[in-house]
Amino acid sequence: TMAATKTSKEQRYDRQLRLWGDHGQEALENAHVCLINATATGTETLKNLVLPGIGAFTIVDGHTVSGEDVGNNFFLSSSSIGKNPDKLLDNDPEFFHRFTLVIGVQLPESTCLRLGSVLWSASVPFLVCKTYGLIGYMRLVVKEHTVIESHPDNALEDLRLDQPFAELKSHIQSYDLESMEKKDHSHTPWIIIVAKYLEKWLSEHNSQPPKNYKEKEAFRQLIRQGILKNDNDVPEDEENFEEAVKNVNTALNPTKIPTAVEDLINSEQCSNITSQSASFWVMLRAIKEFIQSEGNGSLPVRGTIPDMIADSQKFINLQNVYREKAMQDAAAVSKHVECILQSVGKVSCKNASFLRVVCCRSLAEEYSVDSVNKDEITSYMDSPDSEMVLYLMLRAVDRFYQQHSRYPGVYNYQVEEDISKLKLCVNSLLQEYSLNVNIKDDYIHEFCRYGAAEPHTVAAFLGGSAAQEVIKIISHQFVPFNNTFIYNAMSQTSATFQL
Amino acid sequence: MNLLLFSLFREKKRRRVVELTEKMVVDGGTGTRCEWEGRWNHVRKFLERSGPFTHPDFEASTESLQFMLDTCKILVIGAGGLGCELLKDLALSGFCNIHVVDMDTIDVSNLNRQFLFRPKDVGRPKADVAAEFINSRIPGCCVVPYPFESNAFCVEFHIIVCGLDSIVARRWMNGMLLSLLVYEDGVLDPSSIIPLIDGGTEGFKGNARVILPGMTACIDCTLELYPPQINFPMCTIASMPRLPEHCIEYVRILLWPKEKPFGDGVGLDGDDPDHIQWVYQKSLERAAEFSITGVTYRLTQGVVKRIIPAVASTNAVIAGKGQNPGIVKFAYIPLNNYMVFNDVDGLYTYTFEAERKENCSACSQVPQDLHFSPSSKLQEVLDYLTESASLQMKSPAITATVEGKNKTLYLQSVASIEQRTRPNLSKTLKELGLSDGQELAIADVTTPQTMLFRLSFTS
Numbered sequence: 001t002m003a004a005t006k007t008s009k010e011q012r013y014d015r016q017l018r019l020w021g022d023h024g025q026e027a028l029e030n031a032h033v034c035l036i037n038a039t040a041t042g043t044e045t046l047k048n049l050v051l052p053g054i055g056a057f058t059i060v061d062g063h064t065v066s067g068e069d070v071g072n073n074f075f076l077s078s079s080s081i082g083k084n085p086d087k088l089l090d091n092d093p094e095f096f097h098r099f100t101l102v103i104g105v106q107l108p109e110s111t112c113l114r115l116g117s118v119l120w121s122a123s124v125p126f127l128v129c130k131t132y133g134l135i136g137y138m139r140l141v142v143k144e145h146t147v148i149e150s151h152p153d154n155a156l157e158d159l160r161l162d163q164p165f166a167e168l169k170s171h172i173q174s175y176d177l178e179s180m181e182k183k184d185h186s187h188t189p190w191i192i193i194v195a196k197y198l199e200k201w202l203s204e205h206n207s208q209p210p211k212n213y214k215e216k217e218a219f220r221q222l223i224r225q226g227i228l229k230n231d232n233d234v235p236e237d238e239e240n241f242e243e244a245v246k247n248v249n250t251a252l253n254p255t256k257i258p259t260a261v262e263d264l265i266n267s268e269q270c271s272n273i274t275s276q277s278a279s280f281w282v283m284l285r286a287i288k289e290f291i292q293s294e295g296n297g298s299l300p301v302r303g304t305i306p307d308m309i310a311d312s313q314k315f316i317n318l319q320n321v322y323r324e325k326a327m328q329d330a331a332a333v334s335k336h337v338e339c340i341l342q343s344v345g346k347v348s349c350k351n352a353s354f355l356r357v358v359c360c361r362s363l364a365e366e367y368s369v370d371s372v373n374k375d376e377i378t379s380y381m382d383s384p385d386s387e388m389v390l391y392l393m394l395r396a397v398d399r400f401y402q403q404h405s406r407y408p409g410v411y412n413y414q415v416e417e418d419i420s421k422l423k424l425c426v427n428s429l430l431q432e433y434s435l436n437v438n439i440k441d442d443y444i445h446e447f448c449r450y451g452a453a454e455p456h457t458v459a460a461f462l463g464g465s466a467a468q469e470v471i472k473i474i475s476h477q478f479v480p481f482n483n484t485f486i487y488n489a490m491s492q493t494s495a496t497f498q499l
Numbered sequence: 500m501n502l503l504l505f506s507l508f509r510e511k512k513r514r515r516v517v518e519l520t521e522k523m524v525v526d527g528g529t530g531t532r533c534e535w536e537g538r539w540n541h542v543r544k545f546l547e548r549s550g551p552f553t554h555p556d557f558e559a560s561t562e563s564l565q566f567m568l569d570t571c572k573i574l575v576i577g578a579g580g581l582g583c584e585l586l587k588d589l590a591l592s593g594f595c596n597i598h599v600v601d602m603d604t605i606d607v608s609n610l611n612r613q614f615l616f617r618p619k620d621v622g623r624p625k626a627d628v629a630a631e632f633i634n635s636r637i638p639g640c641c642v643v644p645y646p647f648e649s650n651a652f653c654v655e656f657h658i659i660v661c662g663l664d665s666i667v668a669r670r671w672m673n674g675m676l677l678s679l680l681v682y683e684d685g686v687l688d689p690s691s692i693i694p695l696i697d698g699g700t701e702g703f704k705g706n707a708r709v710i711l712p713g714m715t716a717c718i719d720c721t722l723e724l725y726p727p728q729i730n731f732p733m734c735t736i737a738s739m740p741r742l743p744e745h746c747i748e749y750v751r752i753l754l755w756p757k758e759k760p761f762g763d764g765v766g767l768d769g770d771d772p773d774h775i776q777w778v779y780q781k782s783l784e785r786a787a788e789f790s791i792t793g794v795t796y797r798l799t800q801g802v803v804k805r806i807i808p809a810v811a812s813t814n815a816v817i818a819g820k821g822q823n824p825g826i827v828k829f830a831y832i833p834l835n836n837y838m839v840f841n842d843v844d845g846l847y848t849y850t851f852e853a854e855r856k857e858n859c860s861a862c863s864q865v866p867q868d869l870h871f872s873p874s875s876k877l878q879e880v881l882d883y884l885t886e887s888a889s890l891q892m893k894s895p896a897i898t899a900t901v902e903g904k905n906k907t908l909y910l911q912s913v914a915s916i917e918q919r920t921r922p923n924l925s926k927t928l929k930e931l932g933l934s935d936g937q938e939l940a941i942a943d944v945t946t947p948q949t950m951l952f953r954l955s956f957t958s
Contacts, residue, residue: 016810052611052810316791319741442552445550453541455542457592460587462819464812464815492838
């Protein structure tokens with residue numbers, strides 16, 4: 001039955017639903033992913049997408065299985081389209097347009113660039129993955145990826161104590177700390193306490209809030225003085241006041257639009273809304289208009305407050321003040337959305353501070369001599385053992401493949417003699433891009449030693465990393481990397497570059 | 500998983516993993532070996548070729564692979580999210596002698612990441628099913644399952660890899676390996692060290708670390724790194740709830756024991772949907788009383804079972820990283836020694852060397868002091884043992900030698916003894932006959948060996 005299937009899916013996916021919710025799961029189940037090359041890295045990535053419930057997948061792989069494939073690959077039988085991707089690109093490049101995202105694994109440079117160009121024009125996100133010896137490599141290619149739910153780890157609270165809205169002001173005014181009974185006094189939320197003492201401070205300091213450490217300390221003292229004293233003039237145990245003192249910094253955080261959001265609001269996509277604009281930009285434009293009108297220069301109120309010591313009623317009442325304001329603001333934003341476009345869905349603005357957009361450069365831009373990111377490469381190469389050297393070696397190895405139709409050092413007898421050949425590739429690479437950097441011979445030796453091996457543990461690590469990035473793209477939750485990720489299994493370190 | 504207990508050894512001699520070239524005498528067969536051309540090509544390139552970044556003691560040879568295939572014995576503790584990944588990674592890296600311990604059975608909610616299990620396996624022991632799957636998928640690999648608590652475990656292992664879901668279990672394992680260390684004239688015999696590779700994941704975060712007992716930081720050295728478990732104050736739960744979680748805890752802790760909805764003595768079983776449904780309904784009622792919104796079935800289950808979100812990808816990453824020291828360890832310098840991973844925003848990794856704690860209660864061999872005044876009550880000592888960030892004991896049992904006799908001062912785990920010794924908690928240390936400098940022997944689930952503390956009276 002439908003109900004039974006739903007329950008069993010809820011049970012099965014329970015642990016991940018707590019991370020990306022039912023709507024994230026829905027996006028995953030509606031996605032169709034294409035994997036090119038079912039190598040160990042490829043199948044590991046796919047496994048980590050099948051397990052959480054990806055809707056459909058297609059494997060394109062023209063290779064036949066060899067003994068060493070069976071040695072490092074957990075999945076022997078896969079239904080694959082036995083064509084090779086180059087043929088598809090020749091005969092039917094639009095084949096790839098149907099996919100939500102394409103994952104290209106262990107691709108030679110030429111195929112990768114061709115595929116990259118087709119997918120870029122079709123606006124299909126492309127994730128390139130490669131395990132090369134003890135090095136893992138990922139490159140995300142997506143023109144514009146919007147994220148409404150970024151789920152930041154450490155978000156600042158949105159308390160508006162520096163510019164309390166009308167309802168918050170009158171709620172604060174309804175409290176008279178001086179005339180309260182002890183029970184009420186000790187269970188007043190710290191937000192109210194700070195607000196009250198801030199009022200006092202402002203009236204005594206020319207409307208200037210505490211700014212530096214000295215002033216904040218003085219402010220804390222002011223609050224402490226408010227703690228009730230018993231008959232022997234000894235301060236009572238009022239935990240809510242202790243909380244107020246502890247949270248002075250949080251409370252005094254100025255209400256500000258985060259730079260990331262400012263940039264988005266001032267971007268071209270936000271200014272030029274057309275019928276083609278994604279709902280993300282429509283919402284952003286509506287928020288911009290809100291800021292300029294009802295918001296008085298600020299974002300819609302988020303509406304959540306942290307837990308704090310208080311009796312239930314006081315806490316809930318305070319929470320509701322923020323919640324109702326948030327709903328009011330969201331309704332105002334909705335009206336703006338209506339004015340911008342006819343269709344409107346339910347708008348929640350609680351993520352307004354956390355909106356993100358990730359734009360990756362195309363492979364063509366990365367590889368072109370005219371637009372290569374020289375600065376990024378040379379500045380990282382100031383440390384000659386930075387992961388950037390591994391990126392350059394991967395590029396050199398690709399070059400070697402182009403010239404010799406094989407990778408260096410695959411067979412034992414080749415290791416020694418390929419070192420000088422690979423070195424020539426390194427030099428020609430650096431020359432072509434006018435990169436004035438030095439690559440230690442040790443790395444050239446090491447990459448010959450790798451012999452294009454794909455050890456399972458590195459494939460497994462990369463497969464996990466890649467799958468999660470794919471899930472981020474599909475669900476539009478959490479923030480994908482931008483745009484090159486390198487993992488060094490020797491030192492167990494990693495780095496992200498924007499190339 | 501409620502892991503516990505290994506006595507791992509019979510023979511005294513232990514070898515460090517890095518000493519590869521000597522022949523080892525280990526019991527247990529390897530199963531029928533069935534090799535084919537090229538099977539270990541990917542692995543061979545690292546073991547049979549020299550390179551500029553390898554460990555200074557490493558010598559390329561064909562013997563390393565043979566050691567891994569024939570002799571090296573690995574113990575994997577936990578066949579869950581990390582465990583499944585670890586077993587696969589080890590088997591495909593050339594390790595053919597693997598033992599796996601897990602006392603749990605398979606649940607539907609495991610299936611989103613524990614890929615060695617299928618819906619038809621629900622209810623079966625994890626260790627058994629995992630071993631079956633690997634053994635049939637990877638020819639020649641022999642995984643031996645232990646789906647039960649094993650007290651007398653007398654096998655030599657070269658490496659132990661943990662994929663546990665509880666800190667208590669980790670500390671137990673840690674204590675176990677420390678108890679195996681041999682000191683000769685105060686100097687640690689390196690052959691008694693069994694390396695421990697430990698990993699853990701939570702949502703999109705994870706960590707992996709390498710522990711060489713007696714040499715590097717142990718689990719207890721870095722106990723403060725673990726975030727404290729959230730426990731709401733009783734007064735909040737009982738009379739001043741504010742969050743939906745408070746309402747659920749109220750039902751779990753206070754209402755259930757009072758109303759005994761499923762009969763006398765029937766404890767709340769987080770895996771029983773009927774139990775959770777009851778808690779959910781009652782939590783809604785409680786929440787309505789205080790105008791609190793947000794109680795859902797999912798939240799109820801999450802709070803009652805203390806559910807930690809989990810996905811396949813993080814487990815794959817941490818197992819890949821954690822196991823790496825396994826093969827990479829043979830050829831390269833191993834992870835030194837603690838690595839964290841977070842892919843909420845991009846991908847973030849950070850590696851650092853966790854340092855040994857000078858007075859670590861588990862590995863430092865420095866006697867632990869307890870500073871109390873003679874007029875302190877025993878309850879204060881108990882509180883210190885459970886609340887101290889560096890000890891974090893669960894339910895310590897305290898014994899001491901008083902007037903020549905061994906006296907149990909307080910013990911929680913046996914009801915009759917708990918009742919008998921409970922009055923001691925409100926007695927002062929002086930009243931209990933304890934003197935300055937005397938030893939207290941303390942046992943707890945967090946340590947396999949009784950810990951000795953020295954009582955030091957303050958004025």
